[in-house]
Amino acid sequence: MPLPKFLRDFLIYLTTITGKSPRTRKEYEYDLVLFLRFIKAMEQDIDPANLHTIDISDVTIDSIKELALEDLYLFMEYCEIQRGNLAASRARKVATLKAFFKYLKGKRRLIDENIAEHLETPKIGKRHPVYMNFEEAQQFVVAIDQQHYSSRDYCMMILFLNLGIRVSELCSLNLDSIHDRKLTVIGKGNKERQVYLNDSCITAIEQYMLERTPYKGDGSQPLFVSQKGSRFARQTIARIVKQINGKAENPKDKLTPHKLRHTSATLMYKAGADIRSLQAILGHSSVATTQIYTHIEDEQIQKVLKSNPFNNIK
Incomplete structure (x- = not known):
């Protein structure tokens, strides 16, 4: 679908200047195409049910200049009421609009006013990360033996559980990402970090390389290669995790690669990892993100208090 030039330019800016991943760029594009279609539907009195049919290639910057903050509120109301978007999804759309209008005014000076500057972000309730305890994680690892490509899948899962890497980071690993006992990981925003490979990781990699x-394909040699000889996609890794989980003694409900990351981080924290070290390992830009794992401390405190002998005195 043809896009207005100012939108194409913004999407290029996201990847080339700010270092956003192709996946993030697609999310921004989806949100902004939806937004421009909604605005055009409001202008031309088109039924929102037909939003997906609207051509936005003729939307001009003059149309953007005519918008007001109230139009953004109207769009957010549409997303909540008619599309059923939850707070987290609407918060992402707010972030998209803020970045878009900031670019139009601050970087390109195509508009005189940034109407998204005062657009509030929906409040998102704090959610504790879902993770496996150590016993559940052990059962998960045991189930890998039932996989057809067990050494490959075992190696991937061991890296998840030991290093807490993201699924996108695992997919982008190359053979030359390994330097002795260190692994170079490319995280969000193309930020590079190095993580230490413990004995478990080294052994798993050595066993896998015998059967790789x-x-x-062309270009850099990926560390993990599918049976078809291609680099893995995130969705394929998710399916493998689901398959292994289904064979475990006590499957974890809706286990995903991201929950393996949570499992790794939680177990490291419980084993004594300090929050700053955990931040470096996980590749979080802010320590506030890493602090979601300190909920474990709260659980342990509650357990200690419940075990207090005076708790049984009536």
Whole structure:
């Protein structure tokens, strides 16, 4: 679908200047295409049910200049009421609009006023990370033996559980990402970090390399190669995690690669990792993000208080 030039330019800016990933860029594009279609539907009195049919290639910057903060509120109301978007989804759309209008005014000076500057972000309730305890994680690892490509899948899961890496980071690993006992990981915003490979990771990698399928593509050699000789996609890794979980003695409900990351971080924290070290390992830009794992401390405190002998005195 053809996009207005100012929108194309913004999307290019996201990847080339701010270092956003292709996946993040697609999310921004989805949100902004929806927004421009909604605005055009309001202007031309088109039924929102037909929003997906609206062509936005002729939307001009003059149309953007005519918008007011109230139009953004109207769009957010549409997302909540008619599309059923939850607070987290609406918060992402607010972030998209803020970045878009900031770019139009601050970087390109195409508009005189940034109407999104005072757009409030929906409040999102704090959610504790879902994770496996150590026993559940052990059962998960045991179930890998039932996989057809067990050494490959075992190696991927061991890296998840030991290093807490993201699924996108695992997919982007190359053979030359390994330097002795260190692994170079490319995280969000193309930020590079190095993590230490413990004995478990080294052994898993060595075993996998004996059976690694030759890569049939071009460019850098990926560390993990599918049976077809291609680099893994995030969705494929998610399916593998689901398969292994289904074979475990006590499957964890809706286990995903991201929950393996939570499991790794939580177990490291419980084992004594300090919050700053955990931040560096996980690749969080802010320690506030890492602090979601300190909920474990709260649980342990509650357990100690419940075990207090005076708790049984009536």
